[in-house]
Amino acid sequence: MYQRxxxxxxxxxxxxxxxxxxxMRRQRRRARLLRVGAVGGSxxxxxxxxxxxxxxxxxxxxxAVRPQHLLGSAGPDQAHATVGGAKNILVVGxxxxxxxxxxxxxxxxxxxxxxxxxxxASAYLVSIPRDTLVxxxxxSNGKHAYPGGKDKINAAFAYGAMGLTGDAARGSGxxxxxxxxxxxTGITFDAGAVIxxxxxxxxxxxxxxxxxxxxxxxxxxxxxxxxxxxxxxxYQLNPDGSVSRPLPGxxxxxxxxxxxxxxxxxxxxxxxxSQLLANLDGEYGRQRHEQxxxxxxxxxxxxxxxxxxxxxxxxxxxxxxxxVTVDDxxxxxxxxxxxxxxIGADDLxxxxxxxxAFNSRQVDGRTYEVLSDASRQFLRAVRDDDVxxxxxxxxxxxxxx
Amino acid sequence: xxxxxxxxxxxFVVSRLEPLRRTAYLxxxxxxxxxxxxxxxxxxxxxxxxxxxxxxxxxxxxxxxLTNAWLDERRRxxxxxQVTDVVPDAAVPAADPADPAGLQRLLEALPPRRRAVVxxxxxxxxxxxxxxDILGISEGAVKSQVARGLQALRSLADTTYVGQx
Numbered sequence: 237m238y239q240r241x242x243x244x245x246x247x248x249x250x251x252x253x254x255x256x257x258x259x260m261r262r263q264r265r266r267a268r269l270l271r272v273g274a275v276g277g278s279x280x281x282x283x284x285x286x287x288x289x290x291x292x293x294x295x296x297x298x299x300a301v302r303p304q305h306l307l308g309s310a311g312p313d314q315a316h317a318t319v320g321g322a323k324n325i326l327v328v329g330x331x332x333x334x335x336x337x338x339x340x341x342x343x344x345x346x347x348x349x350x351x352x353x354x355x356x357a358s359a360y361l362v363s364i365p366r367d368t369l370v371x372x373x374x375x376s377n378g379k380h381a382y383p384g385g386k387d388k389i390n391a392a393f394a395y396g397a398m399g400l401t402g403d404a405a406r407g408s409g410x411x412x413x414x415x416x417x418x419x420x421t422g423i424t425f426d427a428g429a430v431i432x433x434x435x436x437x438x439x440x441x442x443x444x445x446x447x448x449x450x451x452x453x454x455x456x457x458x459x460x461x462x463x464x465x466x467x468x469x470x471y472q473l474n475p476d477g478s479v480s481r482p483l484p485g486x487x488x489x490x491x492x493x494x495x496x497x498x499x500x501x502x503x504x505x506x507x508x509x510s511q512l513l514a515n516l517d518g519e520y521g522r523q524r525h526e527q528x529x530x531x532x533x534x535x536x537x538x539x540x541x542x543x544x545x546x547x548x549x550x551x552x553x554x555x556x557x558x559x560v561t562v563d564d565x566x567x568x569x570x571x572x573x574x575x576x577x578x579i580g581a582d583d584l585x586x587x588x589x590x591x592x593a594f595n596s597r598q599v600d601g602r603t604y605e606v607l608s609d610a611s612r613q614f615l616r617a618v619r620d621d622d623v624x625x626x627x628x629x630x631x632x633x634x635x636x637x
Numbered sequence: 638x639x640x641x642x643x644x645x646x647x648x649f650v651v652s653r654l655e656p657l658r659r660t661a662y663l664x665x666x667x668x669x670x671x672x673x674x675x676x677x678x679x680x681x682x683x684x685x686x687x688x689x690x691x692x693x694x695x696x697x698x699x700x701x702x703l704t705n706a707w708l709d710e711r712r713r714x715x716x717x718x719q720v721t722d723v724v725p726d727a728a729v730p731a732a733d734p735a736d737p738a739g740l741q742r743l744l745e746a747l748p749p750r751r752r753a754v755v756x757x758x759x760x761x762x763x764x765x766x767x768x769x770d771i772l773g774i775s776e777g778a779v780k781s782q783v784a785r786g787l788q789a790l791r792s793l794a795d796t797t798y799v800g801q802x
Contacts (some may be wrong), residue, residue, distance in 0.1 A: 238759035238760065246659055249668065252654060253672040253674045254654060256650050256654070260643070262680065263684060445715075
């Protein structure tokens with residue numbers, strides 16, 4: 237009965253300004269943003285992982301990556317770029333050592349196409365073997381003109397970058413590589429990123445290492461222990477680049493099979509190895525490890541532990557800024573993130589080009605890889621956004637975990 | 638939130654909007670703030686809908702959220718006590734049966750927690766135990782907080798509604 241008394245004393249309330257629909261819209265958006273952050277964001281495992289973070293921290297991360305024009309004429313028509321439909325993103329890992337002079341060429345050590353089907357619900361990681369024999373088109377970067385010719389695909393980056401340094405070198409190298417791939421596969425890239433793996437070690441350090449599974453016993457030829465200290469290299473190499481034997485007194489670092497936490501230096505060293513892999517799958521093993529690593533980093537980047545720790549986050553972003561260069565293909569990075577928000581770490585699907593087996597050919601005394609017919613079919617499926625069907629017919633091309 | 642949950646939420650919110658606004662108004666004595674408090678509460682409710690639905694009494698749960706939103710709001714710097722040249726303490730004005738606004742003045746004179754107790758206990762018709770639970774205070778505290786306002790309320794109610802119920 238008091239209730240009536242109160243109601244009476246209140247009188248007639250003014251018209252409500254509580255907008256329930258707006259509240260629901262706001263909360264829905266918030267939930268989505270959290271999903272982008274917490275579960276995962278988008279495609280290029282590394283590049284976008286950092287950006288998913290960005291949405292939560294506001295703008296700093298979109299500033300933390302440096303958008304640059306990488307794709308050159310191999311890119312999309314920028315005036316009409318949108319995030320709708322299937323997307324292909326070229327991610328190139330280069331191994332530029334800090335002491336490397338301008339005379340030495342940075343090679344593209346890992347070439348990965350991130351294919352996102354039209355539904356934007358998953359992303360496929362497709363590696364191109366770095367020793368693949370391809371036609372590289374003629375290209376001039378202003379300092380140096382490359383006449384075109386047949387070579388390993390990782391040389392395309394080096395030819396494009398020849399004579400240039402820093403961002404200009406990366407830009408030109410990337411552009412020639414993208415053009416070579418377009419000629420090879422018919423795929424035009426909607427965005428791209430260059431990851432400097434040496435610098436990327438700092439990103440992984442800032443993340444506090446990475447949890448990943450070693451799927452074959454791997455012996456490092458680069459790192460070993462001598463008298464309790466880490467030394468490099470661990471192995472002597474023959475003149476032809478093949479592995480000879482450990483340096484005297486050096487015990488090489490070995491990565492045993494199993495899931496564990498790897499420190500940054502361990503992870504980066506592990507994914508670099510292609511020579512002493514237990515299954516002798518060489519370059520293909522390396523690609524697989526690299527894809528598994530990218531997935532693991534993506535997972536770590538988007539884990540709540542990273543997102544909620546401002547100190548760690550700031551470290552990660554600053555390290556990303558130093559080691560990743562991005563071409564957003566004319567679409568703002570925020571839009572990319574938003575469009576790819578449904579893709580979590582578990583939606584990244586690693587695949588085996590050439591079925592994960594060598595398909596080598598000798599030309600003029602050098603060994604090259606060639607794409608098998610099935611691989612060409614696979615890349616056509618990527619171009620035509622029909623990967624699902626291809627992989628259903630080739631289930632062993634999907635890398636588990 | 639799934640679609641079915643969302644429609645449940647929507648239905649609940651729409652049906653309870655007016656009572657919630659009134660409760661908020663009684664607490665904060667200002668319609669703008671009241672609508673703000675309700676909006677804050679509904680936002681939180683959306684986020685914690687599953688937990689809220691699992692609660693024994695959804696209405697009591699939501700009123701608890703609202704009360705806490707108001708108490709939180711009062712702790713904000715711009716709502717803190719200000720130095721004035723007028724002595725803020727004054728005797729609780731006697732409720733005049735002929736003037737329903739007297740009840741409002743009475744509420745106004747109560748300090749925040751006591752006002753919350755009175756509103757929850759008498760306007761929302763919660764038990765002593767429920768009120769104590771929402772505010773996180775003991776039942777004894779609820780009873781003592783209520784005691785002072787009760788007398789005035791009762792006399793007002795008796796004279797206004799004699800013979801009606």
